[in-house]
Amino acid sequence: MVDYKQLNPAWGDRAPVIIGFLCNWCSYRAADLAGTSRFGYPATLRDIRIMCTGRLDPAFVIKALREGADGVLVMGCHPGQCHYEEGNYKAMRRVALLQRTLAQLGVHPDRVQLAWASAAQGTIFTETVKEMTEKIALLGPMRWRDNLEEVAPPTQEGVAT
Amino acid sequence: MSAKPKLAIYWASSCGGCEIAILAIHEKILDVAAAFDLVFWPCALDFKKADVEAMADGEIDVTLFNGAIRTDDNAEMAHLMRRKSKVLVAFGSCAMEGCAPGLANFADRAQMMRYIYHDAPTVDNPEGVDPQPQTLVPEGTLTLPGFWNTVKTLDQVVPVDYYLPGCPPEAKWVAAAVEAIVSGQLPPPGSVIGMDVTVCDECPRERSEKKISRFYRPQEIIPDPHKCLLDQGLLCMGIATRAGCGALCPSVNMGCRGCYGPNEGVDDGGARMISALASVLDAKTPEEIDTILDTLPDPAGYFYRFGLARSMLQRTALAQENGDRRAHPMAEVPHLDPKLKT
Numbered sequence: 001m002v003d004y005k006q007l008n009p010a011w012g013d014r015a016p017v018i019i020g021f022l023c024n025w026c027s028y029r030a031a032d033l034a035g036t037s038r039f040g041y042p043a044t045l046r047d048i049r050i051m052c053t054g055r056l057d058p059a060f061v062i063k064a065l066r067e068g069a070d071g072v073l074v075m076g077c078h079p080g081q082c083h084y085e086e087g088n089y090k091a092m093r094r095v096a097l098l099q100r101t102l103a104q105l106g107v108h109p110d111r112v113q114l115a116w117a118s119a120a121q122g123t124i125f126t127e128t129v130k131e132m133t134e135k136i137a138l139l140g141p142m143r144w145r146d147n148l149e150e151v152a153p154p155t156q157e158g159v160a161t
Numbered sequence: 162m163s164a165k166p167k168l169a170i171y172w173a174s175s176c177g178g179c180e181i182a183i184l185a186i187h188e189k190i191l192d193v194a195a196a197f198d199l200v201f202w203p204c205a206l207d208f209k210k211a212d213v214e215a216m217a218d219g220e221i222d223v224t225l226f227n228g229a230i231r232t233d234d235n236a237e238m239a240h241l242m243r244r245k246s247k248v249l250v251a252f253g254s255c256a257m258e259g260c261a262p263g264l265a266n267f268a269d270r271a272q273m274m275r276y277i278y279h280d281a282p283t284v285d286n287p288e289g290v291d292p293q294p295q296t297l298v299p300e301g302t303l304t305l306p307g308f309w310n311t312v313k314t315l316d317q318v319v320p321v322d323y324y325l326p327g328c329p330p331e332a333k334w335v336a337a338a339v340e341a342i343v344s345g346q347l348p349p350p351g352s353v354i355g356m357d358v359t360v361c362d363e364c365p366r367e368r369s370e371k372k373i374s375r376f377y378r379p380q381e382i383i384p385d386p387h388k389c390l391l392d393q394g395l396l397c398m399g400i401a402t403r404a405g406c407g408a409l410c411p412s413v414n415m416g417c418r419g420c421y422g423p424n425e426g427v428d429d430g431g432a433r434m435i436s437a438l439a440s441v442l443d444a445k446t447p448e449e450i451d452t453i454l455d456t457l458p459d460p461a462g463y464f465y466r467f468g469l470a471r472s473m474l475q476r477t478a479l480a481q482e483n484g485d486r487r488a489h490p491m492a493e494v495p496h497l498d499p500k501l502k503t
Contacts, residue, residue, distance in 0.1 A: 018474035059432035062473045093439035096450045097460060101435060104267070106478030143425065147479050148311060 002042065006139040014096065017135045018071040018129070019064040020047035025083040027075035029119035034126050039128035042133040045073065052076065053114075054087025056071045058098045061112055065102075066144050071136040077117040088116070110135045111142065145159050165224035166342075167199035170252075171203060171242055173235035174262040174312065180204045182329035183225070186336045196343045198221075211240070213245055221245045223342055225252040225325075228264040229314045230468060234306035243319040248390040249349075249470050250338065250354075254316040254328035259470020261328075263312045266469045266476035267461075270310045285333045295475035312470045328420035328467060332404055353403070357425035358417030360399035362418050364408040368392065373492075376397070376456040379415065390416050390485070396463060401433040420467050429473045431464035 004011035022028040028049045034041065050056060053076030061072045074095055076088040092114060099109040113132055117124040172180065193199075200221060201208045213221075224246040230236050243249050265273060276294060278284060278291055296303045315321055325338055338354045341347050348354065360383035361368070368389040375395045384390055390397040390411055398414035399408065403424040410417050423430035444450040457463075465472055 024229075057432060058435040059429045059473065062429055062432050066473045089445050090440045092447065092448050093442045093444060094435055096447065096456075097435045097439045097454060098432075101431060101460045101464060102453060104459070104477070105474055144474065144478070147477075148475055 002137075004137050007134075007137040010140040011137070013046075014043045014141065015042075016070040016141070017046065017068065018044045018073050018136060019069045020045045020073045020075065020129075021050050021053070021060065022047050023053050023076040023088075025047055026077035026081065026119050027115075027125065030117040030121050030125040031073075033119065033122035037122050039122055039126045040053045041129045044136070046132045052082065052084050052087035053091035054082070054084060056091055056094065056140055059142060061098060062102075065107065065111070065142060067140070068144070070139075070142045071113070071132060073128070073132055074112070074114045075117055075125070076114075078118060079123050081118065082087055090160045107142075108139055110139060163386070165196065165198040167200045167220060167361040168193070169221045169246065170199075170244065171201065171224060171226050171228075171238060173226070173238060173256070173414050174231045175253070175255045175317075176261070177204065179227035179255070180432075182253070182327075182332060182335055185332040186339070187332070189336050189339065193339055195480045196339075209398055210241070212343040213241060218244050219247050221247065223250065225317055226249050227252040227256050229255040229259050230315060230318045231265065231309050232306040232313075233309075236318050237306075239315060245383075248322045249319070250323045250325055250340070251315045251317075251321045252325050253330055254422060254467050255418055257319075257324045257326055257471070259312055259314050259469040260420075260467050261502060263314075263468070263470030264466070265312050266463075269479055270308055270390065270476070274308075274424050300360030313477050314471050317470075321352050323347070326353060326355055326403055326421045327405065332491060334405055353425065355403060355405040355421070358404045359424045360404050360406065360408050360411065361403045361423070363404045364389075364411045365408070367409060373438075373439040373453065374443045375453055379453070384414050385412065390414070391468045392494045396457065398434060398463070401427070401430055401435045411432035418466060419464075422468055422471070430468040431461065431472055 001016070024029055030115070038139055039061070053074055055076055064072050076091055077083065079088060079092070083087040090149060095112060095114040096158060099112055101118060103109055115128045117128065168230045169181070176247035196271050199206060199215050200216070201455070222243075224242045225248060226239065226242055228235065230239055251257045255262055274291060279289065284399060292305060294305055294307065296455055307313045323338070327334065335353050341354065356500065367387055369392055371392055373391070373394055375394055376396055379395065382393070382395070383394055384393050391400065395416045397411060398419035399411055401423055402417050403421040408417070419430065423433055427433045442450060442453050444453050469476065
């Protein structure tokens with residue numbers, strides 16, 4: 001078990017949680033290959049299979065972040081190799097626009113990443129998860145809901161006259 | 162006592178435009194006066210909060226509540242009106258989804274106070290006076306309502322029965338709501354009174370296969386009056402905005418700004434807009450995408466202009482300092498460089 005506290009003390013005893021949206025045809029199979037090949041990678045990724053990264057509604061990513069994820073990793077087929085021809089290009093554009101939008105809301109672009117891995121590239125999958133975990137570990141926990149808890153107005157030292 | 166049903170109209174954090182929208186139903190306002198006993202309307206009638214407090218719970222049949230909730234006073238009135246009303250309607254964009262007051266969620270209380278009372282170019286405050294929650298005067302202590310970090314929608318504070326979208330709601334929908342209430346033919350609770358399709362369905366412009374190679378700001382081009390504005394590179398929120406206005410803005414060469422909020426079944430209007438808009442960009446490499454997106458400044462400001470407070474994230478991140486989330490937002494993103502290059 002990696003001690004994430006050393007990278008950012010805000011982790012405490014917790015490890016980062018990254019939600020992965022993996023496409024059925026390439027990246028999910030790359031993850032499968034990594035598993036059957038017994039490649040090691042951080043246990044930070046919770047992967048969800050989608051048929052195509054083109055199916056990824058940006059609302060999925062935003063909801064994951066709101067509900068407590070520290071990062072979201074979207075992985076699909078390499079450009080030009082989409083099972084549905086265009087889906088991964090749409091994902092490329094959506095994630096780019098989403099990163100810019102989220103940055104204005106104070107979410108670091110590294111928290112939402114897009115990567116490609118073919119069904120034969122188990123090592124690319126594991127390396128991507130490792131790299132993203134390191135970046136998220138340095139950024140620290142997200143804890144979005146804490147932003148929504150109302151903080152009482154600062155109490156004044158005495159009252160103004 | 163009259164046997165007419167009792168109607169109340171209240172405003173919280175709002176601009177007063179919703180009150181004007183109510184009067185914009187013209188002579189139908191007489192029907193309202195004939196059908197209802199107006200028991201509380203601070204904008205127009207001289208009833209006081211104490212008059213409402215004196216009523217029995219549920220005594221008011223319908224309250225039209227406009228305005229967002231951003232102070233302790235707004236919240237107190239929301240709770241009071243909820244308790245005294247059988248039906249509470251979130252009237253207009255502010256009460257429904259935060260609207261322009263909700264844009265304050267791009268900042269926090271400390272930032273706003275600093276700007277409004279110190280840094281704004283028009284401020285003259287040599288002694289650096291800040292508003293205080295309590296002030297001692299010879300007559301006693303004066304208090305101001307607590308000011309929140311986060312602007313909330315009405316239904317984030319109290320349960321709401323119906324929603325009437327729009328900034329402000331169009332007169333025909335106000336009239337429709339009034340008629341529904343008068344006739345007792347109300348939709349199921351929780352419904353939005355209006356349409357469930359998008360502004361595009363009402364828009365008279367011609368649409369073609371979209372391929373956007375750059376965005377233009379309204380002052381940069383003179384658009385073709387018949388073609389879809391988005392096809393011409395003018396940002397139009399119509400594709401992700403609830404219909405009901407009759408496509409007023411696109412009809413006069415101005416892109417839809419999204420004041421009716423996301424269409425039915427959409428949880429996050431910004432996400433919907435990102436999804437729709439990104440899919441029609443004419444780009445296949447990260448560099449091409451960046452080049453196009455560089456012509457779209459302030460995407461969050463466009464996409465969440467009316468709906469930030471109701472969106473999934475609701476506000477910007479607050480910085481964490483010593484475990485306290487009070488400090489400035491943009492915690493992880495030190496500046497607003499659209500290219501995100503640090």
